[in-house]
Amino acid sequence: MSKKEIRIGLVGYGFMGRTHTNAYKRVGDFFPELKFIPKLQAVCARNEERVKAFADQWGYASVETDWRKLVERDDIDAIDICTPNNMHAEIAIAAAQAGKMVLCEKPLARSVAEAQPMVDAIEKAGVPNTVYFNYRRIPAVTLAKQLIDSNKLGKIFHFRSNFLQDWTISPELPQGGEGLWRLDNDAAGSGVTGDLLAHCIDTAMWLNGGIKDVSAMTETFIKERVHTATGEKQQVGIDDACLFHCHFENGSLGLFESTRYARGHKALFTFEINGEHASIKWNLHDLSRLAYFDHRDASIERGWRSIHVTDGDQPYMDKWWVPGLSIGYEHSFVHQVADFFKNLEEGKPCSPTFKEAHQTQKVCEAVLESAKSKSWKNTHVEW
Numbered sequence: 001m002s003k004k005e006i007r008i009g010l011v012g013y014g015f016m017g018r019t020h021t022n023a024y025k026r027v028g029d030f031f032p033e034l035k036f037i038p039k040l041q042a043v044c045a046r047n048e049e050r051v052k053a054f055a056d057q058w059g060y061a062s063v064e065t066d067w068r069k070l071v072e073r074d075d076i077d078a079i080d081i082c083t084p085n086n087m088h089a090e091i092a093i094a095a096a097q098a099g100k101m102v103l104c105e106k107p108l109a110r111s112v113a114e115a116q117p118m119v120d121a122i123e124k125a126g127v128p129n130t131v132y133f134n135y136r137r138i139p140a141v142t143l144a145k146q147l148i149d150s151n152k153l154g155k156i157f158h159f160r161s162n163f164l165q166d167w168t169i170s171p172e173l174p175q176g177g178e179g180l181w182r183l184d185n186d187a188a189g190s191g192v193t194g195d196l197l198a199h200c201i202d203t204a205m206w207l208n209g210g211i212k213d214v215s216a217m218t219e220t221f222i223k224e225r226v227h228t229a230t231g232e233k234q235q236v237g238i239d240d241a242c243l244f245h246c247h248f249e250n251g252s253l254g255l256f257e258s259t260r261y262a263r264g265h266k267a268l269f270t271f272e273i274n275g276e277h278a279s280i281k282w283n284l285h286d287l288s289r290l291a292y293f294d295h296r297d298a299s300i301e302r303g304w305r306s307i308h309v310t311d312g313d314q315p316y317m318d319k320w321w322v323p324g325l326s327i328g329y330e331h332s333f334v335h336q337v338a339d340f341f342k343n344l345e346e347g348k349p350c351s352p353t354f355k356e357a358h359q360t361q362k363v364c365e366a367v368l369e370s371a372k373s374k375s376w377k378n379t380h381v382e383w
């Protein structure tokens with residue numbers, strides 16, 4: 001079968017630049033039925049020496065040091081945005097206007113106001129697009145979606161989710177610059193809300209529908225940090241921790257918590273859903289397992305099952321090894337790229353699109369506004 005190449009122009013070669021590139025390199029081998037195949041055409045970052053070294057190591061055909069040049073190139077079909085959050089809007093809008101497909105990292109932007117013109121530009125150009133809320137495509141999480149959609153849980157009462165880390169506890173850690181842009185509000189737009197809770201919110205709305213209104217509290221435990229750009233101590237603008245509760249459109253109650261101050265937790269993303277008939281639980285540190293409790297089981301054998309999601313009948317697993325053998329974090333990106341190409345073939349949008357990621361942005365913003373005003377806020381989500 002002859003395949004059409006989609007020539008990728010990647011912007012940013014950090015953590016996400018590597019996960020996406022790994023996905024492009026593997027997708028053709030593990031999803032051989034796809035009619036599209038990625039070509040690593042160009043990678044862009046500001047430091048020429050370092051971007052060339054990355055291109056050599058990972059197999060990109062060329063480099064750019066100015067993303068505008070990358071966007072203008074005729075030999076690029078898709079722009080993949082793996083830069084800090086403050087760069088997403090400008091690059092995405094220019095890429096859409098140039099008629100490129102756009103794949104963008106989360107959160108879509110730093111605010112709803114910044115995200116809106118991105119959605120407008122994408123819709124006006126009519127270009128295929130997706131946002132890397134990749135956790136949806138971990139097989140156990142996709143299985144959770146299948147169980148909910150097949151009404152195994154019945155009416156949903158509760159959705160709770162956490163994302164806990166512990167890497168910013170030291171007051172000596174500066175804000176801003178390479179690796180630490182997440183602590184700089186100008187670059188990140190927010191702290192744990194946009195960085196971590198955005199994942200919980202995307203997963204929650206995908207599984208359980210729209211979030212209607214929120215009541216939140218945030219805390220910045222370390223109020224001043226040296227800024228890498230100035231060498232001076234400056235006020236910290238990000239939220240170090242955020243807790244919120246909410247109503248979903250379906251009447252269920254949500255409870256969310258995220259922090260970078262939970263000693264012992266590196267990336268503990270969890271969710272639990274309690275329905276009328278059954279409950280499910282998942283956590284990222286044990287990502288191949290889905291816990292399931294069904295009250296309809298005979299009472300003498302009723303209890304929590306730990307489903308090892310490795311069987312060929314389970315989501316995505318027919319693509320990998322044999323039953324019993326797990327896959328990992330990086331595969332969620334391979335699945336997202338595979339789904340993007342599959343949808344491209346069928347002329348369908350690849351969820352989450354910019355429009356859907358904009359809804360998550362609305363919840364993040366309502367959460368921050370609620371914490372600031374100490375009041376309930378409507379999200380205005382259209383789900």
Ligand SMILES: NC(=O)c1ccc[n+]([C@@H]2O[C@H](COP(=O)([O-])OP(=O)(O)OC[C@H]3O[C@@H](n4cnc5c(N)ncnc54)[C@H](O)[C@@H]3O)[C@@H](O)[C@H]2O)c1
Pocket residue numbers: 011012013014015016017044045046067082083084085087105106107132133134178179195
């Ligand atoms: N989906 C996920 O689970 C997940 C995980 C981590 C990060 N992210 C998101 O991915 C994005 C990148 O995060 P990261 O952890 O890879 O960051 P990173 O700091 O590791 O990498 C950022 C890259 O952007 C490049 N860059 C910065 N400014 C640039 C410019 N003007 N032109 C070209 N390149 C530029 C840097 O050189 C670097 O290569 C963020 O939006 C973040 O929120 C998503």
